[in-house]
Amino acid sequence: MDRLEAMAILLRVADAGGFSAASRQMGVPLATVSRRVSELEAHLGARLLVRTTRKVALTDAGAAYVASARRILEEIAEIEQMTAGEFHAPRGELVLTAPVLFGRLHVLPIVADVLAAYPEINVRLVLSDRNLHLLEEHVDVAARIGELPDSRMVATRIGAMRTVVCASPQLLAQRAAPTAPEDLAQWPCVNFEPMSPTAAWRFRRRDTRGGCDVPVRPRLSVSKAEAAVSAAARGVGVTQVLHYQCADAVRDGLLQIILPDFEVEAAPVHLIHAARGELPSKMRVFLDFAAGRLRERLASL
Structure with missing residues (x-):
């Protein structure tokens, strides 16, 4: 039995919550995943996992072993990197x-x-x-x-990102521009689903520090921000995206930002590493x- 391999498989099973999920994530046959964990338990003479029909849970011994195994594997990775010279020269x-x-x-x-x-x-x-x-x-x-x-991650803040609502000049020329988020109920909208899966857009209330969700009327729902921006630029409807996603279209005059006074607090942007x-x-x-x-x-x- 390769104990390091067995440790890595056990960690993936514990983190994924089951053998099947770990098998899919690692690209290893389910039978192999189950066998490696069983071999590790037999070698240790201790039960590490409690198996049920839906998921697995760590025993007390398993939780202690997983914490130690995770630390060991991280230290091995660092030793290998150091041996290869990655700590001393950028390579x-x-x-x-x-x-x-x-x-x-x-x-x-x-x-x-x-x-x-x-x-x-x-x-x-x-x-x-x-x-x-x-x-x-x-x-x-x-x-x-x-x-x-x-988490155990180290984060370096590099800025903040606005969430903006924008529309094409052609669409805005057809009627008076919205002056409050509730006005959007009368406007066709392009919904960016990953940001607003329920077709309700988040806004800041002008009179309080809190926020509110305003239902919108999607004429079009899309799964990619680029599609939302492109459709909005063609006049299909108003859309809500992160500022960087529409910045080029705004700069080129294809879109205009509306309702800036109701924007939620800008989201932080970080670089993170372990x-x-x-x-x-x-x-x-x-x-x-x-x-x-x-x-x-x-x-x-």
């Missing part, structure tokens, strides 16, 4: 993740600068609107928009490169 693969459009517009240009300046660094940039789990999916640095949950001891040189280089440049890009919006 090796750097895995980054960012939201799709934000990554393409703002992270990719910085990655290009890093690659030009450091020929021994290679980058894998994972653009996804799903928040990847940094430790499980072996991601070094992530760009995140929004409040961060409490808490650890000494950072590999490739990560220090990227964080030094990215933080200042991203602050400038976000401030320019």
Whole structure:
């Protein structure tokens, strides 16, 4: 039995909440996942998991073992990086993740600068609107928009992002512009579903510090911000997106921002990475490169 492999599989089962989910995430047959955990339990002479029809739960011994195994695997990864020289010279693969459009517009240009300046660094940039789990999916640095949950991650704030409502000049020319969020009930809207799955848009009340959800009437619902912006620019309806997603269209006069006095508080933007001891040189280089440049890009919006 490969105990390190068995540890890694056990951690994935514990984090995923079940054998089937761990099997899918790792691309390992379900039978192999179950067998490795059973072999580990037999080797230790202790039951680590309580199996039910729907999920698994850690026993007390299992919880203690998982905490220790996680620390051991992280230390092994750091030792391997140090042996390869990644702590002393900027080299090796750097895995980054960012939201799709934000990554393409703002992270990719910085990655290009890093690659030009450091020929021994290679980058894998994972653009996804799903928040990847940094430790499980072996991601070094992530760009995140929004409040961060409490975690073991280290966060560097690089700015804030407005949530804006915008419409095409042609649509606004057809009637008086909305003066309050409730006016949107009379306007056709383009709903960006990941931001507003229930077709209710969030606004700040002018007279209080609180917020309110205002139902809208979607003529069109889309799953990508670029589609929402494009449809709004064509006059299909009013849309609500993050500012960076419509900034080019606003700059080019294709859209106008409306109801700015009712915008919710701007969402923080961070670069995050796992808490650890000494950072590999490739990560220090990227964080030094990215933080200042991203602050400038976000401030320019």
